[in-house]
Amino acid sequence: MTGKTGALALDNQLCFALYSASHAFGRAYRRFLDPLGLTYPQYVVLLVLWEQDDLTVKEIGDRLFLDSGTLTPLLKRLEAAGHVRRARDRKDERQVRICLTETGRALREKAEAIPKNVGCVLGLSLDEARALTAQVAKLRGRLHDSAKS
Amino acid sequence: MTGKTGALALDNQLCFALYSASHAFGRAYRRFLDPLGLTYPQYVVLLVLWEQDDLTVKEIGDRLFLDSGTLTPLLKRLEAAGHVRRARDRKDERQVRICLTETGRALREKAEAIPKNVGCVLGLSLDEARALTAQVAKLRGRLHDSAKS
DNA sequence: TGCATATAGATCGTGTGCAATTGAATTGTG
């Protein structure tokens, strides 16, 4: 092991642990998402819509911490794949509302098994996973809040 | 809070917590890396080289869990910025060895303060941060190992 | 009402990530 102690030591950096773990997770999910023709970011957008349908781009972005520069092309691809519909809000023409199509809703059943399948290799109990998730989410919250200033 | 319980609930997903926290971290680092003209991935490559200089692309990739498709253009940009030199290994012409330039080495001093600056907003003790880092790194290791099969 | 301001989404440019392919160089095996 190199560089055990310094502030710049890679192994000490929480940021790098999250960065590399996030990519490792993405690769693990890919195996299950490829057959559905979805990428991980597309999958999380669908997660949001499965929880609550008919949201604006902004509402999806707030939930996922993504902006329109990322979401607009992604949502167009989901639309091209037939999973969602995009339509301007009649009341407020600035907004675009995103709705699931029938096939988009149907995809949910096929996605149900994915978290468990990926979870199999984690070697964590459900409680441990929950605790870690909460801890990391709390961290993200603090980073997100501090970014406003 | 929506969708408290299901396996597909966004808030329950460790993967999403890591994914969004990783991006939040990236945005926090950007504030400090922009003045240095570096992106976060470029910064972690330099972290590796500051620990040990004169590595092949493959060795850097193994350390960072990145492949040549990502690293080759990134390293070319670091070379264009004058931070590293790229040269074929005389003994094994397949390999490209990456060495820091004087300015690349000098950048280290300016980077020293960054982890502490970002760490300020985390609200974690050093021990807590270390524990969390180890836990997430362990997870990444298991995901990485399972990807081989 | 009228006009400055704010908001939502789209667009553009740059820089990752990564699978798949290619091509050069090396290694293993008979």
Next chain:
DNA sequence: CACAATTCAATTGCACACGATCTATATGCA
């Protein structure tokens, strides 16, 4: 030695991320 298999880096194509900018629409306030 020959030659197939392997290894390494580069390349290509696609899909994010995100800052910056643009346009259209809506809101606030005199």
